[in-house]
Amino acid sequence: MGQFLQFALNGLMSGAIYALIAVGLVSVFKATRVVNFAHGYLIMFGAYFYFTFAVLVPQAAWAPEWLQSWRPDWMVEMRADLPMFSPLAAVLDWMANLPRILLGLAGALICNALLGMLIERTLMRPLMGQSVFAMIMLTVGLISILSGTAQLIWTSDAAFVPALAPNTPIRFEMFGATIFLFGADLANMLIALAIFAGIVAMVRYTRSGVAIRATAEDQSTAYSMGISVPRVFSRAWVLASTTGAVAGAILATRNGVSPALGLFGFSVLAIVLMGGLDSYLGVFIAAMAVGVLEALTQWQLGGEWAGIVPYVAVLIVILIRPHGLLGSKEIERI
Amino acid sequence: MITGNLKASYAADERVLDNRWKQGFVLACAAGIAALAGFGNDYVILIACQMGIMLIAVTGVNVVIGYTGLMSLGHAAFVAIGAYAVVIFHNAAAGTIPAPLLTLLALPFAVTVAALIGIVVGLPSLRVKGLYLAVATLSANFIVIFLIEQDAFARWTGGMNGINTPTANLLGWDLDSRREQFLLIAALGFVSLLAAQNLFRTRVGRAFIAIRDRDYSAEILGISLYRYKLMSFAISAAYCGLAGALYAYFYARILPEQFGLDLSLMLVAAIIVGGMGRTMGAVFGVIVIVMVPEVIKVIFGGIAGGGAELAQIRAPVQSIAFGALIVLFLLFEPFGLTQIADRALRALNRWPFARG
Numbered sequence: 121m122g123q124f125l126q127f128a129l130n131g132l133m134s135g136a137i138y139a140l141i142a143v144g145l146v147s148v149f150k151a152t153r154v155v156n157f158a159h160g161y162l163i164m165f166g167a168y169f170y171f172t173f174a175v176l177v178p179q180a181a182w183a184p185e186w187l188q189s190w191r192p193d194w195m196v197e198m199r200a201d202l203p204m205f206s207p208l209a210a211v212l213d214w215m216a217n218l219p220r221i222l223l224g225l226a227g228a229l230i231c232n233a234l235l236g237m238l239i240e241r242t243l244m245r246p247l248m249g250q251s252v253f254a255m256i257m258l259t260v261g262l263i264s265i266l267s268g269t270a271q272l273i274w275t276s277d278a279a280f281v282p283a284l285a286p287n288t289p290i291r292f293e294m295f296g297a298t299i300f301l302f303g304a305d306l307a308n309m310l311i312a313l314a315i316f317a318g319i320v321a322m323v324r325y326t327r328s329g330v331a332i333r334a335t336a337e338d339q340s341t342a343y344s345m346g347i348s349v350p351r352v353f354s355r356a357w358v359l360a361s362t363t364g365a366v367a368g369a370i371l372a373t374r375n376g377v378s379p380a381l382g383l384f385g386f387s388v389l390a391i392v393l394m395g396g397l398d399s400y401l402g403v404f405i406a407a408m409a410v411g412v413l414e415a416l417t418q419w420q421l422g423g424e425w426a427g428i429v430p431y432v433a434v435l436i437v438i439l440i441r442p443h444g445l446l447g448s449k450e451i452e453r454i
Numbered sequence: 455m456i457t458g459n460l461k462a463s464y465a466a467d468e469r470v471l472d473n474r475w476k477q478g479f480v481l482a483c484a485a486g487i488a489a490l491a492g493f494g495n496d497y498v499i500l501i502a503c504q505m506g507i508m509l510i511a512v513t514g515v516n517v518v519i520g521y522t523g524l525m526s527l528g529h530a531a532f533v534a535i536g537a538y539a540v541v542i543f544h545n546a547a548a549g550t551i552p553a554p555l556l557t558l559l560a561l562p563f564a565v566t567v568a569a570l571i572g573i574v575v576g577l578p579s580l581r582v583k584g585l586y587l588a589v590a591t592l593s594a595n596f597i598v599i600f601l602i603e604q605d606a607f608a609r610w611t612g613g614m615n616g617i618n619t620p621t622a623n624l625l626g627w628d629l630d631s632r633r634e635q636f637l638l639i640a641a642l643g644f645v646s647l648l649a650a651q652n653l654f655r656t657r658v659g660r661a662f663i664a665i666r667d668r669d670y671s672a673e674i675l676g677i678s679l680y681r682y683k684l685m686s687f688a689i690s691a692a693y694c695g696l697a698g699a700l701y702a703y704f705y706a707r708i709l710p711e712q713f714g715l716d717l718s719l720m721l722v723a724a725i726i727v728g729g730m731g732r733t734m735g736a737v738f739g740v741i742v743i744v745m746v747p748e749v750i751k752v753i754f755g756g757i758a759g760g761g762a763e764l765a766q767i768r769a770p771v772q773s774i775a776f777g778a779l780i781v782l783f784l785l786f787e788p789f790g791l792t793q794i795a796d797r798a799l800r801a802l803n804r805w806p807f808a809r810g
Contacts, residue, residue, distance in 0.1 A: 155585050246785055252584050253525060254784050257726060260527070260719060261780030268774035272767060386592065386715075393589050428600045431593035435578065438590055442581045 122297025127415040129299060133309045135411020140312035141367045141388045142395070142403045143319050144360030149397050150323075150336040151356035153252070154244060157259040160385015161266035162232065162361050166368025168274050169231040171281050171377045174224025190219050207288040210303070214286035221282050228365040236361025240354050248353075267382055274377075283373045284308060308370045315363060320400045328355060336398065387427075390434035396447020406445060409433075470652045480648075487640045491633060499632050505744045506639035507700050510646050512724045512736040514693025519722065520730035521654060522686040523666030524579050528591030529721050531575065531598035532568045532691040534713030536698025537619075538602060539564035541708070542610050544620040554626040561699050568695020569688040571598075576687025580680055583669070595718055602710045616709035619702045629703070639700050646693060651733045653689070662686050666731070723780045729790025738791035742779065747772050 145159050156162075178188040195212055202209045239262065247255050285307030291300050323329035334342040335352045343349050371381055387410075395406030410430050418426040443449050461467045471477045490502055515529050543560040551559060578590035602611050611617060622629040622638060629635050653659040661682045664672035673679050702708055720743060728739025750772055783790060 157588075243781060243785075254788060256525065256585060256588060257722070258781055258784050260722065261777045261784065264719060264723075264773045264777030265781065266777075268770040268772070268777065271770035272774075275766065383715075386596070389589055390593060393586060397585075424600075424603075428597055431596045435590060435593050435597075438578055438582055438586055442586065 121295065122299075123419065124416075125294060125297055126299055127419040128412050129301065130305075131412035131415030132408060133301075133305050133411070134414065135408035136309040136312040136316075137367060137370055138388055138391055138407035138411055139316050139404050140363055140370075141385070142392045142407050143316050143400070144363045144367075145388065145392045146398065146400060146403055147319065147323070147332070147363075148356050148360045149392075151332045152244065152248075152353050153336075154255045154259065155389070155392075155397065156360065157256060157389065158262035158266055158385070159360065159364065160388065161263055161270070161382040162236065162364040163368040163371065163385060164270060164379065164381040165235055165266065166228050166232045166361070166365030167372035167377050167381050168270055168368075169228040169365065170224045170369040170372055171274070172224075173227030174220045174281055177223065177227075178220045187219050187223065189216050191216055207286075207303075210288040211286040214283070217282040221284060224281075225284075225366070225369060228369055229362050232361040232365035232368075233358045236357040236364075237354055240357035244357070245350065245353065263382070267379055271379060281369075281372045281377060284311065284370065304373065308374070311366065312370065315366060316400075316404065319359065319363070323400070328352075332356060387430040390430040394430075394434045394437045394444055396444030398448055399444070399446040402444055402446030406437075468655065470648065470655060484644065487644065491636055491640065496632060499636050501744060501748065503632060503636050503639050503704055505740050506636070506643040507697050507704060508721075508724065508744060509643050509736060509740045510700065511694045511697035512721055512728070512740050513646055513650050513733075514690040514697065515721045516690075516725050516730065516733075516736050517650065517653070517662070517693065518686050518690035520725055520732070520735065521659065521666060522662040522683065523669075524576075524683065524686065525584060525588040526591040526687075526690075527588045527715075527718050527722065528575065528593075528595030528598075529690070529694050530713045530715070530717035531595040532572060532694035533698035533701060533717060534598060534602060534710065535571050535691075536564040536568045536695030537702040537708050537713070538611055538617075538698075539567045539695065540699045540702040541617055541619050545610070553623055556620075557622045557624055557703070561696065564699035565692045565695045568698065569692040572687045572689075572691020572695075573684050575691070576684050579683045579687065592715070592718070595715065599710050599714055602713075611710070614710065616707050618707050619705060622703040635704055639704070642696065642700065646696065647733060647737070650693075650736075654733075658682070658685060663731075720776065723776050725790075727779050727783050727790055729792030732790075732792040734795070735790055735792045738795070742791070743776070746775050746779070750775060 141159070141163060144162075145156060148154060148156050148159075177183055195215065199209060199212050202212075243258055243262065244255070247258060283304040285304045287302055287304040289300065290303055290306065291298060293299070323332055331342070331347045331352050332355070334345065334347055335349055339349055342352075368381065371384065375381070388407075391406045391410050392403055394410070395401075395403035410433055413433065414426045414429045417429050437444065461472070466472070471480055490498065494502065511529065511533055514532070515526070518524050518526050518529075540560045540563075543563050544556055547556060547559070575591060575594045579587050582590060601607065603614050605613055607613070622635065624638070627634075629638055654663065661672070661677045664675065664677055665679065665682055665686075669679060698713075724739035724743040725735060726739070727742050728737065729735030750768060754768055754771075787793060
């Protein structure tokens with residue numbers, strides 16, 4: 121039971137990150153009816169940007185010293201008389217990294233937003249109104265372009281990147297079993313859930329959110345009501361690429377920075393189809409379910425089997441419910 | 455010059471190659487391939503073999519994507535199944551069946567296994583289409599490669615480390631040089647292309663085209679979607695299985711990772727560049743897709759004599775080139791190179807009276 125809870129919690133934590141990635145896919149689909157097969161590679165770019173601004177830039181010769189490691193006098197004093205594994209020491213270590221973490225996040229967000237805008241402007245907009253096939257294939261072509269470009273720019277090997285939150289071990293009792301978590305993982309989950317909730321609330325309540333929903337409902341009516349549909353498109357892409365940047369930064373701290381991060385996008389694609397392409401709630405349920413299933417598979421069958429859980433799950437769900445758990449059914453006319 | 459449809463009998467109208475130009479073109483191609491086998495140097499033969507193997511696979515992809523309109527991103531799985539089926543068949547039957555007959559039996563075996571698995575992978579196409587089907591086939595590709603890599607099957611498949619492949623042996627004739635293998639590949643490739651051209655003259659092929667153009671209308675016209683969608687998957691998987699079998703005979707060793715997403719994307723890229731739903735589309739597409747890495751190699755060699763650093767950059771540049779080809783063709787020439795060829799031929803045909 122204790123182990124079950126432990127793995128289920130781990131699963132929920134990775135499920136939250138899946139949900140964070142999925143929110144970008146769903147938003148782009150809602151606004152533009154395009155499913156971005158290359159979303160995983162946008163995330164990979166986010167991870168590489170975070171790596172650049174949080175590791176490579178502070179290491180550069182021209183960067184000020186506090187950027188690499190911020191140690192004011194009071195912090196050194198406090199650190200000096202703490203024992204080895206105290207939580208406060210972990211927090212202080214994290215604070216020493218804080219400047220470069222913030223720089224990394226800011227850089228990743230800005231660069232990824234620009235990248236998303238660039239893709240939308242140059243590639244997606246000329247194909248607006250074309251067949252679904254052409255647009256999907258375009259994002260498939262984008263996969264090759266993005267992965268090749270990343271390999272050209274960042275040739276150095278995967279390196280350590282600073283975690284987003286203090287990485288103190290947390291131990292607590294739950295139903296009579298001891299659960300063991302890492303502070304950074306917990307913080308990642310909270311960040312992911314907060315962003316997910318924020319975006320759902322934005323789409324529900326703000327003006328630009330209403331514009332996105334109106335465009336999803338009917339493009340030409342939205343146009344005639346004075347909504348600038350191209351702006352909605354580019355906003356959705358920026359939303360997707362910035363959430364992708366955060367997800368990329370989180371994944372980079374968990375699994376390291378490598379071109380393999382792009383493959384992550386395919387499992388999230390499977391999750392999104394499983395939940396229903398245009399339903400935030402369905403996607404959230406699917407993401408959490410796949411996260412937990414993956415963790416349990418890892419526990420029972422070993423790590424390698426966990427990799428195909430999303431694909432098997434999506435095949436089963438699609439065969440039973442072709443439009444996903446909560447997706448709306450498309451009505452086709454001949 | 456062809457000025458109209460001047461056929462006097464149904465027999466003439468029903469022919470696979472319905473005019474003299476087409477017949478002449480096919481004969482010229484056959485002669486060209488024979489000449490290539492006789493006079494081409496080793497490098498040319500190597501490239502031609504790669505093209506032949508890819509051509510068979512891309513023709514299969516064309517059946518399902520180009521003619522039936524079912525989006526599939528998982529056809530590398532069928533190539534993998536064909537390749538592994540040949541190896542497993544050879545290893546299992548080595549003692550019982552005489553060696554001269556092995557290849558003749560292994561090829562149909564690989565094709566059959568691939569077709570059967572094609573039917574299984576095609577099952578989601580009955581429920582979903584478009585995007586959902588693309589993801590379902592993509593998932594199938596991941597799952598097939600994963601199963602091949604498993605330790606439980608490593609006794610037969612070699613697992614992650616790959617497995618050595620046998621040499622083809624046709625009735626005692628060992629195909630152990632590239633030139634001899636080229637004869638086999640070219641013959642099978644030629645036959646597959648003609649078979650594809652013939653398919654779309656028949657009831658089955660025209661049912662596929664009806665499904666592509668509008669699946670519900672096709673069903674109203676009495677075409678069983680259930681039957682023909684699965685048949686389309688089976689036929690295209692059979693083509694890919696044949697390509698995989700030749701792949702296994704051609705290379706000394708196969709690895710599961712060779713049949714991953716990259717190969718699936720390459721097959722789709724070839725059909726987009728060449729032109730979907732046209733027999734010659736596969737040919738044009740394969741020529742471009744196989745030549746791109748070679749051209750990049752030549753360019754890089756010309757710039758810096760092929761240093762070690764440049765060799766590292768080559769793989770990413772190649773992948774950017776593939777992606778750019780897909781994107782540019784979709785944006786500017788969605789019907790691919792066949793469309794360009796058609797335009798050129800039409801201009802030639804009407805010259806000097808009109809252009810375009």
